Amino acid sequence: MPPTVPNVLTGDRPTGPLHLGHYFGSLANRVRLQREGADLFVLIADYQVLTDRDVAERLTEYTEGLVADYLAAGIDPGRVTIFQHSAVPALNQLMLPFLALVSVAELSRNPTVKEEIAASRQAAVSGLMFTYPVHQAADILFCKADLVPVGKDQLPHQEITRTIARRFNERYGPVFPVPEALLSDTPVLLGLDGRRKMSKSRGNAVPLAAGPDETARLIRRARTDADRRITYEPETRPEVSNLVRIAALCQDRDPRAIAEEVGDGGAAALKKVVTESVNEFLRPIRARRSELGRDLPREVLKRGNERANAVADRTLAQVREAMGTVSP
Incomplete structure (x- = not known):
């Protein structure tokens, strides 16, 4: 059972403005968890933008826009850690031992990865996209998250994270909790076409910042x-x-x-x-x-990145000790 005050990891890729689907699918949950006292980490997954595209365009603009959307929706940066993946090097170091805990066959069977590969319409799939669930596992486990708010389409990714946590603990000793998925009351909101999930890339969404x-x-x-x-x-x-x-x-x-x-x-x-x-x-x-000032999103990110780095470095040190890779 998760503790009374759980650690929670959630986040978004900075590929454009957040919309109503994000609000009812995840943002409302985050505000509720914040209100209930959870230690909430909100990840801006900027490296993961590269999973399905060649370059990460307008990354700074979209990243700061995400922070503005979070704050406008009610996320309190004094109680929540908002941070960027690219600003926390230890996240990528955690990936190496995690990759050793899953097989190629397990990754290739992941239905969410299959769907994302098909949607990308790319002639070849990058290793980054193929290993996306392991990236996500590092994002979730670095802060020892007990709960992960997800949509139903993300449950296969979540199961790989749980598998990695269990296998690491069995092989090296208890370091990580096995996180539970937390579905919102509205896990999937269809777009204005009424057929597909509301999405920035499909042009069927109502942005939160729209007038x-x-x-x-x-x-x-x-x-x-x-x-x-x-x-x-x-x-x-x-x-x-x-x-x-x-x-x-x-x-x-x-x-x-x-x-x-x-x-x-x-x-x-x-x-x-x-x-x-x-x-x-x-x-x-x-x-x-x-009412948000232009500099506030940058200040929020700076503080959040500092805290996330401290947490990630501490977790990485525990992983190295458990694996016996600490230098003399």
């Missing part, structure tokens, strides 16, 4: 269907039901009640409700973001 007019424009483009009567039937009417669900999440209400209220109003009325719901929900987040 009211941009939000309205994006929602107007959302897909619906030919039936004027609005109902909440996710299996048979995914596009309409997803819009209903977005409004319901923003209003913290049952989606069926939202659908009943719109009734025969059709797609135009539904999109109006969704737009108003999203804009009202994002209003305080936008206000907090606009």
